[in-house]
Amino acid sequence: MQVVSAPDVARYLSWKGVIRRLHHTFVNGVESPPRHHHAMHRPDGEATMLLMPAWEAAGYIGVKMVNVFPQNADHGMPAISGLYLLSEGKHGQPLACIDGSELTRRRTAAASALAAQALANENAETLLVVGTGKLAPMVIEAHASVRPIKRVLIWGRNPSKAAAIADEYADRFDTQVVESLPTAVAEADIVSCVTLSTQPIIKGEWLTPGTHLDLIGAFRPQMRETDAECLRRADVFVDTYAGAKGEAGDILQAIEEEGFRFDEIRGELEEVLSGTQLGRTSEDAITLFKSVGASLEDLAAAIELWESLPRSPS
Template identity: 65%
Template sequence: MQVISAEQVSQGLDWTGLITKIEQTFRDGIQAPPRHHHSINRPDGEATMLLMPAWEDNGYIGIKMLNVFPQNAAQGLASISGLYLLSDGRTGHPLACIDGNELTRRRTAAASALAARYLARQEADTLLIVGTGQVAPMLIEAHAAVRPIRHVRIWGRNADKTQAMAQQYRHYAQGMRPFESVEVVTDLATACRTADIVSCATLSTEPLIRGKWLRPGCHLDLVGAFRPDMRESDADCVAGAEVFVDTYAGARGEAGDLHQAIAEGRFNMDDIQADLARLTRGEHPGRADEHSITLFKSVGASLEDLAAAIHLWEGR
């Protein structure tokens, strides 16, 4: 069995190939049971263990173990850690133990970019990133792989981390096209009003984005709230948008933004337009028109992990 490091994952998962592989896997389908979600009560706060299995009918088998410790941020440590085990579907023998952090943050951003490929306006060129955690930088790169992003705005609670991330991407070029501007913003409302894509990746339990801030044609990408008690948007965002999800099962079980909008009487699960499987199969056309506000809510899917692991393994 091979051990594949974070650096090898980073080098092996190019955005175009990864997004295409995840798109193909959503279109074709695999076996992906609901993930196991376990709360761990610790003296310094609650943590979460996620177990995410998936397999192809005639191919690979995989499972991810992911630990989420929000309290790590106070110690300067990563909040998310884990590993992925990829096995041979013919024999069940393990093939690779893959760094779960890097795999997760890249497949998460790739799924958001895949949604943006179907939902964001073709000419969307201004991206607002909300959050400065592990996934946030990947969202910049992934969205730039599917839309002609020229301007990047970054908002975060930690000024030092926000400045560092902005500095890193002032010199980043997606292919041969560097960004025209990468700026730190402190006024989130104003930044939202000028953004074509707003992408949030936080562990917030209170709304950060208000529906009244979103301009017509905006695409809102919500990545962070993976439990019903978490949210990044208010009910106005959800009620005023065409809502899409990564998977119906994940949305019904864990999409905090949607559950809390439901609790406030502003949304129903039946209002979901489509999931990524329906979008990639052409069963839903995506955004209604250029003026519609679209919202993509992801909670993560084991399908994405397996697709990423296979792409990495076969491309090594």
């Protein structure tokens, strides 16, 4: 069994490759039971363990274990860590143990980029990233691989972290740390939220015609990054109906407030990619993509990585 480190995941899992693989996997499907979600009460706060299995009908098998510790931010450590175990499908023998954190970050950003490829305006040039964690650089790179991003605005509660990201990408884009979210949202073609917020950060009244809103952070019912007005004003799409119904806090809390109905969701990503559901309807439409993550995404990314790794001579 091969051990694949985080640097190797970053080196061999290209944006073009993983986005193409995700498209194939969403359209063709795999077996992906609901993920196991376990709350863990720790001395310094609540944490979460996620177990996410998936397998092809006659191919690869995989499972991811993820630990989510939001309190790690107080110690300068990533909030998310984990491992992915990929096995071959003929005899169920393990092939690789993959760094789950890097795999998760890249497949998450790639799924949002895949959605943006279908839902954002083709000439989208300005990206606003809300949040400064480990996912922020990933969404910059992923969105730039599918849209002609020239300008990147960055907002975060910690201005020094936002400045560090702006400096990191200053040679590739016109980067700017922003203080006024309403102004930045109004200027952006794509707004990508990557936070662990439990309160709305983005308000629907700030959205302008043509904006694509990408919501990544809220993966539990108690979390949210937007108010209900965002959903009311937008054509809403989700990665999967099952995930949205069980865990998408932005949607579930808006429904609880009677500001949105589940049947108002326009479609899940597979429907848009397969052409059974229309995505963007006009340049002025406001689109919203809410993802909570799906095990099929991890399996797709792990397969793409495994098949891209260099092989030792036999």
